[in-house]
Amino acid sequence: MQKITGDILIEKASALLSSGTVSCVLGWKKGEFGYDVTPAVFSSVEELERDFVYNDFCGANFSKYLVSKTRKLEGKILVFLKPCDTYSFNQLLSEHRFDREKVYAIGIPCEGMVDISKVKATVGEGISSIDTDGDNLLVSTLYDEEPVAVDFKSVLAERCINCKSKKHVAYDELLGEEGDVIENSRFDEVARIEALTPDERFAFWQNELSRCIRCNACRDACPACTCEKCVFDNPASGVENKSPANSFEEKLFHIIRAYHVAGRCTDCGECSRVCPQNIPLHLLNRKFIKDMNEFYGEYQAGEEVGMRAPLVSYTTEDLEPGEALTRRDTDA
């Protein structure tokens, strides 16, 4: 249940567009159904009023879009950022991926976003519309006479249940409060998998990754994946255009990607949100984050612009490579 409504955002964006402060707006556009919201660029008040929404299905993180949009579009771009999006925003600035001067960022509060697959699991297929009523979603389907009430908290996306921060770490203007970093148990699932035997762990990932259809959605949505040319699209890299033809190659893609974003991943969870096969890809990244926290001290990518990630900085206090192995052996 969002505390802020789309109307307030439309009003804000319309004013900035009309005054010429910004030339366009990155926002969420309603789709065929209430839940299939898509990212869009709005360049007029009419478009905003017709299509702009902000509801429980506006999970998309717009930070990444700024890389291409600031290059293509003239003038400033207005972007709405939820707290977790602001970390990606800062991380991209650290990597010099877009020009801060060309962006007007408005921080907006977020109460967590709904995972539609959880709603479908509760009420079944054929959802025609979703309304809200207090702490409940009222889901109408083609098959039920009356809307079904579903507890909002029970259908929150995994990343929102384990929300790491309601704090906005970057904005030009803030709607609502700045918020705080939250105590969370996001590493519990990683710890559970770590405790498995190597064979069990292999079986777990074999099972999860065997569903991969190599649609590249995780890469395309990931705010850390903004390379000018992705290694998977580069014939010279030796790993280009591999299809998940066998059990090795389906893992290869995800393992390479996890390594590539290690130390840069802010744990925004977009990879798992967009995966059509519901593979918990965020767990791979969280494993890296957990290890880095344990080996080099707590580090949150994107907390500030210009931070030095532990993997690309060296101090004499750094863990010796052998110590990681010792730790693994003593744990086992």
Add this chain to the structure above:
Amino acid sequence: MQRVGVFVCWCGSNIAGTVDVQAVAEALKSEPGVVFSTDYQYMCSQAGQDMIKTAVKEHNLTGIVVCSCSPRMHEATFRKTAAAAGLNPYMVEIANIREQCSWVHKDMATGTEKAIILGKAAVAKVNLNAPLTPGESPVTKRALVIGGGIAGIQTALDIADAGFEVDIVEKNPTIGGKMAQLDKTFPTLDCAACILTPKMVDVAQNEKIRIFSYSEVTDVKGFVGNFDVTIKKNARYVKEEICTGCGACLEKCPMKKIPNEFNLGMDNRTAIYIPFAQAVPKVATIDPTACTMLKKGKCGICSKVCTAGAIDYTQKDEYIEEKYGAIVVATGFNPISMDKFDEFAYSQSKDVITSLEFERLTNAAGPSAGKLLRPSDGKHPHTIVFVQCVGSRCEACAEKGKEYCSKICCMYTAKHAMLTRDKYPDTEVYVFYIDVRTPGKNFDEFYRRAVEEFGVKYIKGMVGKVTPEGDKLKVQASDLIANKQLHIDADLVVLAAAIEPDKSARPLATMLTASMDTNDFFTEAHPKLRPVESPTAGVFLSGACQGPKDIPETVSQAGAAASKVIGLLAKDKLTGNPCVASSDELMCNGCSSCANVCPYGAITYAEKEFRMPDRTTKVRRVAEVNPAVCQGCGACTVACPSGAMDLKGFANLQIMAEVDAICK
């Protein structure tokens, strides 16, 4: 497609003893690109090299694979051979089938199989090699010597003598190091001060040498010929250029009970101090942990009595940045702590001392003005027991001491025993030893004299326990030759403590990216053939930082290190390494990952215009590598998320091709 020639070396029986070299040559014939393959007894010999040159001409070879020893050994040799045959020297690949194959395998079948695999990998790589041309970089004609003991002093003097500028960085207020604390030196018994202090004065007076005393190196960047070094000059609260070293401040300072480090805490000094009379530079230093003016803002007496006006309580640490072409490490040694050797009662009795403390006790400038007196009661000792190998050759007690032999103890103990008997004929002197090791010119004669002429009682065996009882030290020991237990009532016990590298050595090694062994001694580029060079180009080793050494050995190594430095500084330009990183700007994200990890500061960024597919022009930030600064370490290539950064000669594709060839 390359035309590759494969040359398999027997290395006498070194390789051929465990690897069927003919089978290797035969197997590699069918690899892609290979048009010629042969084997020979000694590929590096003139005849072997001629064989390569002939084959290049006869078979129009474009690439060469030599299956032989480590590339560290002969890569340069075979690159020269290729160049002489008209090939680019970087079209040579070495498959190391000696150190990484024949020497580690016992079985011919396994050795041969592995040698073939290593050869295949090298062939796969050379197929993707491209000709490379090295650049040049200038040489800063100035050397840095870290440590101002006898090793650093001798190195600096020799380098300055050749006409190059040298800076010495010494962490103590004076140069001189351990040798300045010694009394006499074996085997000739010259007084240490008499032979060292003139050298210290030479250093001070030499126009080419600058001394940064009370200073330390805090940062090292750059590479051979072009090091950028940050030196921290600790605040001594005395203006070095004004202080005359008159000592008036020392007399008046009210804080007189500070343990004197130079005499190993056996007497006291003042808060403002000069370590010893012959110190260089002879400048006072205020100990900030002891001075009441610095701690509480009260006193200021030294400032009042200083007629030169040299005292400056507001002095701050100063950071100096300087460029050097070469760096010599001369950080020396320390005796290990005796804390873990309770059996010798070091902490319980003042009359159990270390050998270095004994040096100070017998030194005319020491706490007892050279008279051998017991530290506890100032009485003349009659029975003196020397214990050798305290913490040395300590295999069973590695957590207490050191596994290695400290090398100098046998000789200085013989010296101590001999001098004691010579000066005080009424004493009884015992030396307990495991072995007496005296390999050096006139060393064994020296030891024999201690036994035969001076009547020192050498007993093979170790002291088990020392117990203070009354004013005696009860020494319980075993005599292994007579096979009996001994009980000696001693007045003084002297422990020959093992020596270890100075604590500053490890962080320094990290800064210099120089390697160390498990005991924190710096390792040499080759233990026999390059003993004074570190494996890191431009970093040289002098004295005990490389391993335990006596003075003659230290001085000769110091001279050797200086000659290597002179050889480097005499060059105007260094030929660079063409195997440097380069960035594909079309793929570069401009994310700075590479610049963040580059230890040499070789990567900069530029805004460049790019034509986009829709015929517009966009400006993007891209990385640029300065090939003169890049050392080809490859850190950037693994940090680059898009694979835009690659290393010439070790391209990602080449390495993948090697892996593929091995896994095939």
